[in-house]
Amino acid sequence: MKDQELSNILNQNESKEHIDGQLYTLNLGPTHPATHGIFQNILTMDGERILHSEQTVGYIHRAFEKISERRNFTQITTLTDRMNYCSAPINNLGWHMTVEQLLGVKVPKRVDYMRVIMMELARIADHIVCNAVIGVDTGALTGFTYLFQDRERIYDMYEEVCGGRLTTNMGRIGGFERDFSERFHELLPEFLKGFPARLQEFADLLERNRIFMDRTIGAGAISAERALSYSFTGPNLRAAGVDYDVRVAHPYSPYEDFDFKIPVGTAGDTYDRFMVRQHEMWESLKIIEQAYNNLPSGPFHADVPEYYLPEKADVYTKMEALIYHFKIVMAETEVPKGEVYHAVEGGNGELGFYLVSDGGRTPYRLHFRRPCFIYYQAFPEMITGSVISDAVVTLSSLNVIAGELDA
Known part of the structure; x- marks a missing residue:
């Protein structure tokens, strides 16, 4: 799928409900074994393809x-x-x-x-x-x-x-x-x-x-x-x-x-x-x-x-x-x-x-x-357009440690 097509589908999804059931939201985390920590990624998916990702940090905030x-x-x-x-x-x-x-x-x-x-x-x-x-x-x-x-x-x-x-x-x-x-x-x-x-x-x-x-x-x-x-x-x-x-x-x-x-x-x-x-x-x-x-x-x-x-x-x-x-x-x-x-x-x-x-x-x-806090900001850009299995190994390879996300 071309980038422009992905963009069009995403724009439609933001303004309307799911089109023919093709787009859906997937919560990767906060308590998922593949995230290796307490943090959440809200993924907009087209089948296995990730169109958009939004992170939620703060689950482990210790001040x-x-x-x-x-x-x-x-x-x-x-x-x-x-x-x-x-x-x-x-x-x-x-x-x-x-x-x-x-x-x-x-x-x-x-x-x-x-x-x-x-x-x-x-x-x-x-x-x-x-x-x-x-x-x-x-x-x-x-x-x-x-x-x-x-x-x-x-x-x-x-x-x-x-x-x-x-x-x-x-x-x-x-x-x-x-x-x-x-x-x-x-x-x-x-x-x-x-x-x-x-x-x-x-x-x-x-x-x-x-x-x-x-x-x-x-x-x-x-x-x-x-x-x-x-x-x-x-x-x-x-x-x-x-x-x-x-x-x-x-x-x-x-x-x-x-x-x-x-x-x-x-x-x-x-x-x-x-x-x-x-x-x-x-x-x-x-x-x-x-x-x-x-x-x-x-x-x-x-x-x-x-x-x-x-x-x-x-x-x-x-x-x-x-x-x-x-x-x-x-x-x-x-x-x-x-x-x-x-x-x-x-x-x-x-x-x-x-x-x-x-x-x-x-x-x-x-x-x-905290270096992990910085890496995690780039995570949506790094996984957009890829499949869910790529998102899992990408997060692993960044080695994002939840304890560093929110000090």
């Missing part, structure tokens, strides 16, 4: 930005990891870097490398979820069962660092709550040794699978120009052919110490988004190996007693530690006035924190730049 205005800077960490909960440590550590930029805190080199290791593990975990689910939505469940074992191995490492698995509350302003444990030093080398073979097995299952390629090539394509006009970042932008990565464009933590490549696609379709994430997992493994093999010695947190909770044993025995503990917990420590924006390369793209401080104990204003 995080307003809550942050009544929370101290340490407490906000637990809000950040409930946005993209598939790669929570990146959210946590990105927030800590933002506060450190405001405070002028310089963290030890060991902290930088520890953060890189945890953020790249989180990136792999995020991409495992996305790509394994794309396989499921095209009818291939086997790869999902293969890779999710490795996601659990990553969560085991999270647990050694912070005690959490999904929502991690990882790290602290100035560093980490604890150093890598002995068990962590056993788990990470095991993962680095075993994961490449399992990732290659997953790649062999899908990357050149004719059924998978037929389902994904051309589905939900977006041009580089349109992706940029929507402010795409991350894998979804790189799949459209734009070589932009926050880790390279604006290095932090410091990523400039490591040798890695930025995978870039050409077509901007579901298959390219899948392949970009596939290659990014290989690059993340390289970064982790470099950071771990060159992990500096030294403290695992900066010397900032005004913002970093002291050891519990010291709180019971030292007056100074007790005072700092009380001031931090009760938000008695005021921060400098200032306005900062800091971004990290999240699992889904540029995750930014715009922080305004008026010198009080809580942020005057805090805004989260």
